[in-house]
Amino acid sequence: MLPEEVYDVAQKKGMLHFFHANSLATSISLLKLNSLASRKHVESSGLAQTVQYTDDIDKSLGVWNDVFLDTVDIHRRASRRNNYGPILFVFDSKIILSASGVRITKTNPSKWQINTPIEQRYFTSIAELDTDWNAGNFDQMITLQTPNGAIPFDRNFLSVIIDDPATGDAPSKDYIAAEEEVSKLTNRTITRRQCTSWCKCKENYQSSWITSKMFSI
Template identity: 35%
Template sequence: MTATAKKALKHLLDIGVTELYHANSVLTACEFLRQGALLSRGTIEALKLRQTSQYTDRLDKHYNIWNDVFVDTVDIHHRGRKANDYGPIMFVLDTEKLMNELSTGVIGFTRYNPSKWGSVKASRRWFADLEAVEEEFDVNDFDHMVVFRHCGGHVSLKNSLKRIVVDAPEEVEGMGVDLFSYALGSLKHAMYLGPKTCTVERRECPAGCGCKATYEADLDRVKMMYRPFLKKA
């Protein structure tokens, strides 16, 4: 199922989704800021820009969603009290301003994260229509995502970007750096080179959040997600 971008975003506003969220690595986030847009994995590749690999890359190509842009209707880190699998940098977008800004493309709504599509019938991977979205779409279900399709792999941040939130648990054992400061310098420099600036906030984790333990359990992944450059082979 797809609907025009404006119609789908209007529907999200009607059900109370006033913000949309996209999480990624420092490296990829900096490319977004330099280009002034959220870009699909395929678009970044085609433009020969830099991005951090993701565990879903192979599947995105297989299911022909490599050129689509995914966003969430909820802050998964806050709601789930866990680190977001896609990265520690979260873009917060204003749904209404994005609706007024978009002039092309369509939007689809997933029933399941594409990482699970191998065990799901093709007819069950997406919501069939907006009526089904109205009846069954649940912002608390992290599989239910908003997907910008046929938009050139490009979702402008010009007017819609409200703020950026950085995961930065203090004193991650083994890192030796303040993760917020490490990320902030790279993001600010990317904003300086790009068309859009916004505030960058340190995440305030809810009680019981397990992100610090997750980060400390895999320091190599932390370094990959916060590194503002590609590691040489």
């Protein structure tokens, strides 16, 4: 599907912003590249990125060089930490117009098999997308295709939101360190995430290995 066609459907559905969450280490690499880049592009550039359990299957499924976006802030929507990471990049939805191709998944690629038919992987027509694409469906991921797997950051890159695993009101050392590192590489507004009382993220971050993995450089 053409980016312009998908963008028109997104506007019709009120999708004004898209989101990309990642670990601190991977986010720093994206900022160094000044691009929203695929995992293949980051690897080829020799920069750090946090291992994901889907890496091997993503290569087999042909999505290793795709750029992924969500239609909502998953952390806020689900009231839990985003499993992809505590650093959230916020974009104007016009970012998809910078891609050469756009596909919207029907399910998360982690649920696919090698023989999963294309029509079960992706929406295959604008009519189908217009009917069944819903903001907030976490399975329905935006995948952007470009020749080199990277979309340069420009005015469509709006801001950064950083989780804080601290249970108190004062910023934690993890948040402070993350903000310092991110601020070295961008002039975008950086916000410390403020959660509702029923958000489970603080509870989620109590496992020390999660915090270490997601906030390490």
